[in-house]
Amino acid sequence: xxxxxxxxxxxxxxxxxxxxxxxxxxxxxxxxxxxxxxxxxxxxxxxxxxxxxxxxxxxxxxxxxxxxxxxxxxxxxxxxxxxxxxxxxxxxxxxxxxxxxxxxxxxxxxxxxxxxxxxxxxxxxxxxxxxxxxxxxxxxxxxxxxxxxxxxxxxxxxxxxxxxxxxxxxxxxxxxxxxxxxxxxxxxxxxxxxxxxxxxxxxxxxxxxxxxxxxxxxxxxxxxxxxxxxxxxxxxxxxxxxxxxxxxxxxxxxxxxxxxxxxxxxxxxxxxxxxxxxx
Amino acid sequence: xxxxxxxxxxxxxxxxxxxxxxxxxxxxxxxxxxxxxxxxxxxxxxxxxxxxxxxxxxxxxxxxxxxxxxxxxxxxxxxxxxxxxxxxxxxxxxxxxxxxxxxxxxxxxxxxxxxxxxxxxxxxxxxxxxxxxxxxxxxxxxxxxxxxxxxxxxxxxxxxxxxxxxxxxxxxxxxxxxxxxxxxxxxxxxxxxxxxxxxxxxxxxxxxxxxxxxxxxxxxxxxxxxxxxxxxxxxxxxxxxxxxxxxxxxxxxxxxxxxxxxxxxxxxxxxxxxxxxxxxxxxxxxxxxxxxxxxxxxxxxxxxxxxxxxxxxxxxxxxxxxxxxxxxxxxxxxx
Numbered sequence: 001x002x003x004x005x006x007x008x009x010x011x012x013x014x015x016x017x018x019x020x021x022x023x024x025x026x027x028x029x030x031x032x033x034x035x036x037x038x039x040x041x042x043x044x045x046x047x048x049x050x051x052x053x054x055x056x057x058x059x060x061x062x063x064x065x066x067x068x069x070x071x072x073x074x075x076x077x078x079x080x081x082x083x084x085x086x087x088x089x090x091x092x093x094x095x096x097x098x099x100x101x102x103x104x105x106x107x108x109x110x111x112x113x114x115x116x117x118x119x120x121x122x123x124x125x126x127x128x129x130x131x132x133x134x135x136x137x138x139x140x141x142x143x144x145x146x147x148x149x150x151x152x153x154x155x156x157x158x159x160x161x162x163x164x165x166x167x168x169x170x171x172x173x174x175x176x177x178x179x180x181x182x183x184x185x186x187x188x189x190x191x192x193x194x195x196x197x198x199x200x201x202x203x204x205x206x207x208x209x210x211x212x213x214x215x216x217x218x219x220x221x222x223x224x225x226x227x228x229x230x231x232x233x234x235x236x237x238x239x240x241x242x243x244x245x246x247x248x249x250x251x252x253x254x255x256x257x258x259x260x261x262x263x264x265x266x267x268x269x270x271x272x273x274x275x276x277x278x279x
Numbered sequence: 280x281x282x283x284x285x286x287x288x289x290x291x292x293x294x295x296x297x298x299x300x301x302x303x304x305x306x307x308x309x310x311x312x313x314x315x316x317x318x319x320x321x322x323x324x325x326x327x328x329x330x331x332x333x334x335x336x337x338x339x340x341x342x343x344x345x346x347x348x349x350x351x352x353x354x355x356x357x358x359x360x361x362x363x364x365x366x367x368x369x370x371x372x373x374x375x376x377x378x379x380x381x382x383x384x385x386x387x388x389x390x391x392x393x394x395x396x397x398x399x400x401x402x403x404x405x406x407x408x409x410x411x412x413x414x415x416x417x418x419x420x421x422x423x424x425x426x427x428x429x430x431x432x433x434x435x436x437x438x439x440x441x442x443x444x445x446x447x448x449x450x451x452x453x454x455x456x457x458x459x460x461x462x463x464x465x466x467x468x469x470x471x472x473x474x475x476x477x478x479x480x481x482x483x484x485x486x487x488x489x490x491x492x493x494x495x496x497x498x499x500x501x502x503x504x505x506x507x508x509x510x511x512x513x514x515x516x517x518x519x520x521x522x523x524x525x526x527x528x529x530x531x532x533x534x535x536x537x538x539x540x541x542x543x544x545x546x547x548x549x550x551x552x553x554x555x556x557x558x559x560x561x562x563x564x565x566x567x568x569x570x571x572x573x574x575x576x577x578x579x580x581x582x583x584x585x586x587x588x589x590x591x592x593x594x595x596x597x598x599x600x601x602x603x604x605x606x607x608x609x610x611x612x613x614x
Contacts, residue, residue, distance in 0.1 A: 005393040007344055007523075007541075011354055054347045054354060055537045057525040080555050095354040214558045239554055243523045243544075248384060248392055250520030250546060253570070254560065255492075256578035275492050276570075278560055 009097030010036025022155040029073040045130035049100025056086030062127030076126035102245040115143035121212020145172040150192035203228040231269035281445040287460040289319030299364040328413040332516030337398040345539035365402040375430035376589040377516025383583040406431035412477040415592025420480040436470040481612035488577035502565030511594035512545035520544040
């Protein structure tokens with residue numbers, strides 16, 4: 001068997017688990033083998049990896065941590081299916097597997113000097129968190145940062161414990177909304193697109209980055225366009241239930257494109273040129 | 280050229296069955312299938328197109344890609360693959376052509392598929408020319424032919440006088456023929472000619488397929504009656520989509536043994552493209568069937584080189600609602 005088998009996961013151990021939101025947990029993984037640590041030494045914001053719950057299977061997740069904040073890998077996992085329920089049943093100390101890092105990433109170098117607008121919907125905020133962290137940790141490299149953070153209800157908002165850090169950063173605004181208010185909610189109520197129209201960030205020297213359900217991405221792009229954002233000022237990351245992550249299994253195709261290899265990060269103009277849409 | 284008698288060929292197969300895993304066309308309850316055989320006597324020498332391609336011997340329908348042993352918090356991962364040499368005898372040229380199409384993705388696109396490459400390296404392909412074209416066959420339109428040696432290691436052709444002509448194509452083919460008892464022949468026995476060719480089917484450039492993507496009526500005409508039964512992808516020598524799942528095989532106190540298996544998948548399956556949360560960009564039968572045809576004639580050749588169809592005709596025969604890939608090709612050509 002060749003040593004380089006991209007389907008073989010690196011072994012890891014759960015070193016932290018915490019509840020992020022209703023049904024969503026954050027898993028912190030320490031890689032056990034030097035090969036695994038080397039592979040993940042310099043992964044980029046927007047890349048993804050497969051996480052194995054041995055005995056149940058593996059599934060792809062956007063990596064929600066950044067290497068410059070430490071070697072522990074973080075994944076936000078919503079319990080929705082077989083593998084994700086199995087992951088939710090694990091405890092600190094339990095073994096997991098990690099395969100990656102895979103896919104392309106947000107072009108953080110190209111975004112230097114730009115005003116950045118982040119639009120995260122529900123767990124779609126998870127792959128955007130490394131973008132936020134990268135900007136906050138090299139704050140002088142980027143312009144104004146506007147974060148629009150949304151969820152269907154207040155209990156589904158992720159990374160709320162980081163809101164203070166985000167809000168208090170230099171030239172950074174955080175706006176939060178929920179589709180439906182819950183008990184004690186005093187903030188915005190409404191879709192992220194309504195909040196976007198209200199906040200109305202200037203397209204001047206700006207790039208908007210969004211992730212959420214497909215329907216949200218679609219309407220966020222439309223609203224950004226109304227605000228004057230050009231196709232080359234809008235980025236997103238798509239998801240699919242991939243099984244290989246290396247362009248072989250076919251599961252993530254959109255026309256002749258593969259989300260795993262050609263993406264998961266795409267400019268709006270790339271998506272607009274796709275033969276087959278993601279919606 | 281090398282010649283062999285029927286007896287010589289069967290004796291050689293007996294020997295190959297000892298030295299290697301021998302796969303050959305066999306009669307299985309009235310069905311012709313490529314199957315493991317243990318002697319030449321089991322092997323069919325006159326047979327029609329086997330009902331399934333031979334891809335399962337290089338890309339198994341279910342393959343253990345990892346053995347996972349958990350002892351408490353410790354995990355060991357092991358890849359287990361057969362080391363024995365494998366010979367596929369009696370492979371029809373279209374099925375070898377199908378493997379060449381899979382090679383374009385699994386071998387030639389980086390990174391190569393470790394499992395497929397392993398099987399490909401341990402396997403020798405000994406083909407058998409067809410002496411006619413079968414129901415639904417259109418290999419001659421897809422760059423192949425009933426006696427096309429291109430993607431084989433050896434081509435065997437039935438010849439006059441009950442003889443067989445063995446043509447080595449690759450060094451692997453020369454090597455496998457070393458143990459073949461050769462027949463003494465006078466002159467040059469000619470191969471039995473192909474008795475009947477099927478009419479050609481038009482192959483349209485990928486650019487035109489691209490322009491017809493939004494022609495909903497065309498796709499619905501063929502795809503609306505699709506049952507999503509997935510038999511077309513199952514019998515296809517080039518379909519290669521897969522799923523990966525874990526299967527717990529043994530549980531004992533303090534120890535769990537799991538097999539991670541890869542299984543064939545089909546883009547015609549309703550859940551194939553569904554994402555977490557339930558959204559499905561291809562919610563209807565006709566959209567999924569459009570993807571299958573677009574993959575074969577547009578996406579696959581654009582991404583990886585070869586067309587994703589070799590004209591074996593199996594999907595035409597297997598489809599329970601008579602969806603005919605050649606009718607789609609005709610419609611696209613005429614659109």
